[in-house]
Amino acid sequence: MDFCFIHKYLKNINIDYKEFNLQVINNYLNFITNNFFDKSVIILSVGLPCLDDEYFIKGILNGHINYLENQDINLLEKDLLSCKVLPDIYKRTEITLHFNKILEEEIIKTKKTNIKYLDITSFTYDCNLKRIKDEYFTRNDHHNFYRNEHFNKIIDEYLLKSVF
Secondary structure (H helix, E strand, C coil): CHHHHHHHHHHCCCCCHHHHHHHHHHHHHHHHHHHCCCCCEEEECCCCCCECCCCHHHHHCCCHHHHCCCCCHHHHHHHHHHCCCCCCHHHHHHHHHHHHHHHHHHHHHHCCCCEEEECCCHHHEECCCCEECHHHCCECCCCCHHHHHHHHHHHHHHHHHCCC
16 A cells, blocks of 8 residues: 555645545456456455655665556655655554455455455554554564564465355
8 A cells, every 4th residue: 555555645645545445446356356257366455554654765765666657766756755744654554454444345345255355464453553563563664574474374274264
């Protein structure tokens, strides 16, 4: 969410993240239902942001961006640095939590028995802090390998219990 949403935000700081999320989810589910109608699909929740506000711009510019939306990294850096207000960790967390909630709801609405939602995110959320738990809050690296260790276990347990 940090990467894709921020591109749209930089073009329009008044963007409604709820509309953005729904559009992304609808496009995603359309792709899945059109291309994997005869396959079992498990859609994982999106991980919470783990870059703090101080390292957010540097994290966005870490080199992966060259492949995202054909963005020129120099122009992106200029846009990021000139943006007066970037979403902070709390807003980015709110956007991600909303995305996951709507993703699950929209998957249920499809009534496609071959498409399932799996939450692999909520265990990392701290309700008191209103952001990712400290032990998963890398702050300066969006690669959060520590939480990834838990994902395999969650997925394996889900697959053992699931019947498609």
